[in-house]
Amino acid sequence: MSALGIVGGVVQPLLVIAGSPVLVGVMRQVRARLEGRAGAGIGQPWRDLRKLFGKEPITPRGTSEVFRFAPLVLVATTVVVAVVVPFVTVDSALDPVADLFVVVALLALGTVALALAGLDTGTAFGGMGASREMTIIALVEPTLLVAIFALSVRVGSTNLAAIIASTLDDPSRVISPVSLLAAVALVVVIVAETGRLPVDNPSTHLELTMVHEAMVLEYAGPDLALVELASAMRLTVFLGLLANLFLPWGIATSASPLAVLGGVAAVAVKVTVLGAALAVGEVFLAKLRLFRVPELLAGSFLLALLAVAASFFLA
Amino acid sequence: MNLAQLGLGVAVAVGPLSAIAAILVPQRIRATAVGAGTAACGAAGAVSGICAVSGQTFSLALPALLPLSGVMVTVDTLSGVFLVVTGGVAVAAGIYGIGYARHGLDGRLVQAVFPLFVVAMLLVPVAASVGTFLVCWELMALFSLLLVLAEHQRRPEVAVAGRWYAVMTHLGLVAILIGLVVLAGNATGDSFAALREAARHLPPGVADVVFVVTLVGFGSKAGIVPLHAWLPRAHPEAPSHVSVLMSAAMVNLGVYGIVRVGFDLLGGGPRWWWLLVLVLGAASAVYGILQAAMSADLKRLLGYSTTENMGLVLVGVGAAGMFASAGNTVLAGLALAAALLHVINHAAFKTLLFLAAGSVLHATGSRDLDALGGLRTRMPATTAAFGLGALAASALPPGTAFVSEWLLLQALIHGLPASGVTTAIAMPVAVAAVALTAGLAVATFVKAFGVGFLARPRSAAAEKASESPVSMLVGMGLAGVGAVVLALAPTLVLPALGSVAARTVGSADSPTVVDGVTVRLAEVAGSLSPLMLAVALVAAIMLTVGVLRVVATRRARRAARLWDCGAGPLSARMEYTATSFAEPLQRVFDNVLQPETDVDVTHTRESSYLVEAVAYRRRVPDRIERRLYQPVLKLVSAWGRVGRRLATGSVHRYLGYGFYAVIAVLLVLAVTR
Numbered sequence A: 001m002s003a004l005g006i007v008g009g010v011v012q013p014l015l016v017i018a019g020s021p022v023l024v025g026v027m028r029q030v031r032a033r034l035e036g037r038a039g040a041g042i043g044q045p046w047r048d049l050r051k052l053f054g055k056e057p058i059t060p061r062g063t064s065e066v067f068r069f070a071p072l073v074l075v076a077t078t079v080v081v082a083v084v085v086p087f088v089t090v091d092s093a094l095d096p097v098a099d100l101f102v103v104v105a106l107l108a109l110g111t112v113a114l115a116l117a118g119l120d121t122g123t124a125f126g127g128m129g130a131s132r133e134m135t136i137i138a139l140v141e142p143t144l145l146v147a148i149f150a151l152s153v154r155v156g157s158t159n160l161a162a163i164i165a166s167t168l169d170d171p172s173r174v175i176s177p178v179s180l181l182a183a184v185a186l187v188v189v190i191v192a193e194t195g196r197l198p199v200d201n202p203s204t205h206l207e208l209t210m211v212h213e214a215m216v217l218e219y220a221g222p223d224l225a226l227v228e229l230a231s232a233m234r235l236t237v238f239l240g241l242l243a244n245l246f247l248p249w250g251i252a253t254s255a256s257p258l259a260v261l262g263g264v265a266a267v268a269v270k271v272t273v274l275g276a277a278l279a280v281g282e283v284f285l286a287k288l289r290l291f292r293v294p295e296l297l298a299g300s301f302l303l304a305l306l307a308v309a310a311s312f313f314l315a
Numbered sequence B: 001m002n003l004a005q006l007g008l009g010v011a012v013a014v015g016p017l018s019a020i021a022a023i024l025v026p027q028r029i030r031a032t033a034v035g036a037g038t039a040a041c042g043a044a045g046a047v048s049g050i051c052a053v054s055g056q057t058f059s060l061a062l063p064a065l066l067p068l069s070g071v072m073v074t075v076d077t078l079s080g081v082f083l084v085v086t087g088g089v090a091v092a093a094g095i096y097g098i099g100y101a102r103h104g105l106d107g108r109l110v111q112a113v114f115p116l117f118v119v120a121m122l123l124v125p126v127a128a129s130v131g132t133f134l135v136c137w138e139l140m141a142l143f144s145l146l147l148v149l150a151e152h153q154r155r156p157e158v159a160v161a162g163r164w165y166a167v168m169t170h171l172g173l174v175a176i177l178i179g180l181v182v183l184a185g186n187a188t189g190d191s192f193a194a195l196r197e198a199a200r201h202l203p204p205g206v207a208d209v210v211f212v213v214t215l216v217g218f219g220s221k222a223g224i225v226p227l228h229a230w231l232p233r234a235h236p237e238a239p240s241h242v243s244v245l246m247s248a249a250m251v252n253l254g255v256y257g258i259v260r261v262g263f264d265l266l267g268g269g270p271r272w273w274w275l276l277v278l279v280l281g282a283a284s285a286v287y288g289i290l291q292a293a294m295s296a297d298l299k300r301l302l303g304y305s306t307t308e309n310m311g312l313v314l315v316g317v318g319a320a321g322m323f324a325s326a327g328n329t330v331l332a333g334l335a336l337a338a339a340l341l342h343v344i345n346h347a348a349f350k351t352l353l354f355l356a357a358g359s360v361l362h363a364t365g366s367r368d369l370d371a372l373g374g375l376r377t378r379m380p381a382t383t384a385a386f387g388l389g390a391l392a393a394s395a396l397p398p399g400t401a402f403v404s405e406w407l408l409l410q411a412l413i414h415g416l417p418a419s420g421v422t423t424a425i426a427m428p429v430a431v432a433a434v435a436l437t438a439g440l441a442v443a444t445f446v447k448a449f450g451v452g453f454l455a456r457p458r459s460a461a462a463e464k465a466s467e468s469p470v471s472m473l474v475g476m477g478l479a480g481v482g483a484v485v486l487a488l489a490p491t492l493v494l495p496a497l498g499s500v501a502a503r504t505v506g507s508a509d510s511p512t513v514v515d516g517v518t519v520r521l522a523e524v525a526g527s528l529s530p531l532m533l534a535v536a537l538v539a540a541i542m543l544t545v546g547v548l549r550v551v552a553t554r555r556a557r558r559a560a561r562l563w564d565c566g567a568g569p570l571s572a573r574m575e576y577t578a579t580s581f582a583e584p585l586q587r588v589f590d591n592v593l594q595p596e597t598d599v600d601v602t603h604t605r606e607s608s609y610l611v612e613a614v615a616y617r618r619r620v621p622d623r624i625e626r627r628l629y630q631p632v633l634k635l636v637s638a639w640g641r642v643g644r645r646l647a648t649g650s651v652h653r654y655l656g657y658g659f660y661a662v663i664a665v666l667l668v669l670a671v672t673r
Helices: A003-034 A044-053 A065-084 A100-120 A124-153 A160-169 A171-175 A177-193 A221-246 A257-283 A290-313 B003-024 B027-053 B077-103 B108-126 B130-151 B156-185 B192-199 B206-222 B231-237 B240-265 B271-294 B298-325 B329-364 B380-393 B400-414 B421-453 B470-488 B494-505 B530-551 B578-588 B623-646 B651-672
Strands: A058-060 B058-062 B071-075 B512-515 B518-521 B558-560 B596-603 B611-619
Touching: A003 A044, A003 A065, A003 A221, A003 A257, A044 A221, A058 A065, A065 A100, A065 A221, A065 B530, A100 A124, A100 A160, A100 A221, A100 B400, A100 B421, A100 B530, A124 A177, A124 A290, A124 B400, A124 B421, A124 B578, A160 A171, A160 A221, A171 A177, A177 A221, A177 A290, A221 A257, A221 B530, A290 B421, A290 B578, B003 B027, B003 B058, B003 B071, B003 B077, B003 B108, B027 B077, B027 B108, B071 B077, B071 B108, B071 B130, B077 B108, B077 B240, B077 B329, B077 B470, B077 B494, B108 B130, B108 B240, B130 B156, B130 B231, B130 B240, B156 B192, B156 B206, B156 B231, B156 B240, B192 B240, B206 B240, B206 B271, B206 B298, B231 B240, B231 B298, B240 B271, B240 B298, B240 B329, B240 B494, B271 B298, B271 B421, B271 B578, B298 B329, B298 B400, B298 B421, B298 B494, B329 B380, B329 B400, B329 B470, B329 B494, B380 B400, B380 B421, B380 B470, B400 B421, B400 B470, B400 B518, B421 B578, B470 B530, B494 B512
Parallel strands: A058 B558
Antiparallel strands: B058 B071, B512 B518, B596 B611
């Protein structure tokens, strides 16, 4: 555990928590402007959160501790990921946890907690959302792990710090076919995992199309604020991971204040650009039917498999 | 006499004594006596295994005990691992059985056979000659068959399950018998030492035949696709504490057999052996979990999950063999250590899950997830136990199986640069299979836990459920402690497992290095600390709660109505069931599963436009069973019908058959001699 790692472990979660609602605000604003609306401004998600945190906490009758603890678990898993993944500093605060498999499994744990909460309400909406979310998770997992495989082969490790450090050492790797194929596969996976178009529509409240929103339908007040904050954080974490796996430049390699500040600025710019690009893409996309989603995921799985094949045969 | 010998001796003595006690003592205290005896027997076996793994091995030959071949026993480190697993499972199952048997299972026969089954399972991994091994194997099969049939008078399905199990287990025995006898035929004796010696200069092809034939036999015991057909029938129909012994301990011995014959007796082998094991393992893992995801029967779901986990173990064993045949023994050791760790982890969480399922069955009389629900307030301890087991089984951190699957994935990933095009194609596909299995396992266990235990009760029986007796809770508690310790501190067992695996594949040093609470891999980069991860998670939850106290309102929580679209109170009929939960996955895997649905619409007599009733039935049949077993069964019954034409019941006819048969034999001899 180095000084650089500790600095990262403190700065990163603060940055992710403070910045993720702003990212969501930016994405909504981009969409609004492209659709010819004025938009609510990039501070609106934070204003919503403040309002929700001030509301009375409500427990629906017939729900148990699982329902109450799920938002906490969701936030906690994301916070741990924000601490360990090298976003701002190249060293990790908890190196034995900064493994790609661990990070992926932690994020899945958060989703599972939410799905159980959905089932715990005993309403048709909760069950429907949980069932759909679990179907998507089950199909996303192979792509995700094979893409990780492709990225780790050249480094010989699934440790995130090692992967990022090796990309910094040898920039030419980024434009190799392995990286490009794996990047495209990962983008599809991230779209599915974070519930964006065309897999799920984050702004829908129509029961036939909801996935994430159906699971969290019963939450209100501070609980809902936690769920909203956590899903914004998950989006940020996924985009940050994507950015730093393929374009790690700007990340702090020393613990000097200037380097850390540069790291913060770099990751903020990268994630904002990626988020804005995602929002622009969403303007032109319609939501896929739920049973067409597996085709999309199968396509991305094929790309990931090609990436692994390329890493062996083109090496 | 060392401690390993003493432990095994005590286990072998206590088991039959408990069986005798079961016959002699009155019904009132029978279950208690047998449960305590079984637990003691298991504990002694586990102690013996721990001593063996830490280096206290021994051999024993008793030539007078069994005619022709005598009895030979050797406890080495590999058998030690399986002794510990079997013994540990027996302790939890024995204690649990005290309360569970009150449920009408305290008859003399069932109670007497239960400890004998444990003893037979303890003897299989220590047998050191073909004769001893086969006798113990068959005793294990017979005792388990008697236990599967325990409730045959209550449910007709038990008899069907018993028939499947009896036939498949004996076909498996025949396969193992043929394989080992062929090997022994080329050796000077039937002891494993002689076989090991003989394997070095076997004629070409013989080793291949021996390996493939024994793989079929052992694979059928481990529930490997396509020989799994008995498993999802027999495991659910057996009494739950017996299901535990079968699903968490007995199936492991199939893996033991493959490792023992493949690595130890035959000394490794060509790559295609292990590629075959890997492919069978990957297919079993995916097929098993897919069937589990579709199943709405809690115990059947757990049975299919056993097939899945044994598949994952065999992926590890197969990868170990492939690396070993390529000369990379360190990586082979890593893959085998991952497989052995998964055997132990699976035993821990499957014990927990089956015991919790038995507790639900005990309280509600139902295994049907669609009729359960709402058990969390009525059976909190059982719900906690099942939740812990489900977390472990879905391979999520900080669960038990996560560590072993992580090790397995590390072994597969680092195998890619190792060698050859075959490996380069096999490894990514294996990773994808493991990943798909992990993803489907998450969905399966969210379904089992969420639908079975959370939400509102879906039947009157579930509504009236109450918590199980103390002995059952103690059994579950023991299994739960085991699962938690394995999940947080795999560093306790990994050094020993690593050296066992290294010795088995012929490597000099252990594939894992343990450094405090962190597991590091030797020679390849990679480290994981489950304890650190769990602490970080708990700290993050505490921090969130603390911050929430500061920023959120202090107003008290208020209970409110669920959102019911303004249509009045929600009923249990409106809830999602296990079947509806699995429906999207069923559609996605439609081509693989080929489910059958029937919709019968009855119209009213007045008008064909008005519907009186709609009956909907859905079944997801086991497709492999249908395509592979039905033709064979049809052929056998066709032969039976042909045979019946010859057997009319006339004694004269039978005498005639005998006469003509003798004449035919004499003629054949006269021509050929």
